Amino acid sequence: MNHPPKLQVNNLTVNFGNLMAVNNVSLEVYPGEIAGLIGPNGAGKTTTFNAITGLIIPSSGKVFFNGHDITGMLPHKICRLGMSRTFQVIKAFAHMTVEETVRVGAYNRCNEKNVYKKVDQIIKLCDLADLRDKLCSDLGLAILRRVELARALATEPEMLLLDETGAGLNQTELLSFMDLLRKINMEYSITLLVVEHVMQMVMGVCSRIVVLDSGEVIATGNPESISTNPKVIEAYLGKRVPQCY
């Protein structure tokens, strides 16, 4: 790891009233890797994502992206710098078609002339060609997860944060989704930080994992060391057994 980190989070803290959802969290994600962020329900994973992407302003701590301080910056500016995300609870553009949804993201870097080319390219990449004229409100969860990924990819990010993209997918859908993630990571060199409950996916794609529990980082390491770490096992067994397919 000679490179400076792509994303660096220093002592991030988020309070909701007197609930400390994220407590003094520090983590790094390095260029080109697929890092995992795991932890039991309510550990503060989504809140960490929200604070990184500018949707909520952290109570304290700093977030650096490519060395720039992006703490408290507006989300669209962070996107312009090259970071986008998906949502755990799908936020589909219900009354827009798949093509239109992707086009929203594509405008981040494209003008009216080359936006169509970008949309076509992303739709092909995410295997959505048959569905491009379908309204998002007519689509199922598995497809919508792919549409969310597609519109985020259309912004031409350097880094993507994926919040439980594997949740609710069946085995075949999950495998094809994992392939897609590896592909965008390898071929488009997009750095990924994924929040995931599905252990098969975490272990399958992540090279490094950060474990959160009650808002705090309790372990960091490669998949093998994490799955045998007693603190991690305790955190999960105390609350919830990891979902193993």
Next chain:
Amino acid sequence: MKQILSTKYLPFISIFSLIALIPLVISKDQYAMVLVTTVLLYAVLASAWNIIGGMAGQLDLGAGAYIGLGAFTTGTLLTRWNITPWIGMFIGGFVSVSFAILIGLPLFRFKIKELWYALTSSALVEVLRIVFLMWDEVGGPTEKYLPGGGDNALYSLRFSTYIPYFYIILIFLVIVIYLNHRIRNSKLGFSLLALGEDEDAAEVLGVDARGNKLKALMIYSFIVGTVGGLYACLYGFLHPSFFSTEISTEVVILGIVGGMGITYGPFLAAIFLVSFREYLRAALGGELAGLYLAVYAVVLIVVALFQPRGIAPLFRRLFEKVIRSLGGREHESSAKASS
């Protein structure tokens, strides 16, 4: 290229050409002229609302404020400094835009939406009405009549019949609907639609929420303010009641019933609802004042229940059916013509 251009806009051009012929048929009937002019006027307002409400999803109830500001600016410029409303109404548009920015900046800064946005924009109408009621130099409780008419009709935009107004408003409508169409197919339109669907999701995709909403509000308030200037000339006087929450509500109803974000939606809604309302008012008004409003409300509830996405999709399906049944024959005839 020219071929594509002309066929693409063919329905647009032919519909508006047909509308332009209406006064030739009914110009003798004063009541009918008032009715069609009113329909067009509301169609312009609701089409403008479509940009901020239909696309960006901001439930704006401020139309009455911008109409009033446009009307008073235009009227006062004419009365005091003899500035023609042809210029005055655009100045009125800019005055409306300044007020829109004044309330838009803080509201969008704090992500105020739905009910709270609706209430604030509605309050703007009431506040301005009271201000103009007390501000004797410009407003005041009695009507201030506009000069002009007669030989000066064109300069002071004060005509004795509805026909010139009909055509001026029709031109406005063509422009506003074309503008809707252009915005809907551009970066601005996609940004607004995305914001209307889900603001967080739009923002992380690079959509500047505050900037785009402010742009939409400015376009909308400019159009409504300009129409306000025309409104003053049409009525021939100024009165604080121009700051009307009823007009604001009507505009929102048309925008929603037409179909949020759909270019032709508000126009369709204006055609049906405004003429229906006027018909009811004429038919029932004598019997029981206010009954027409009750019937009108029932119709709105029916639309809300059975066409929650507005009436435009219904008409699109109908239109496509007609085109398809005509299309077959058209293709045959064009094939024959070319061979």
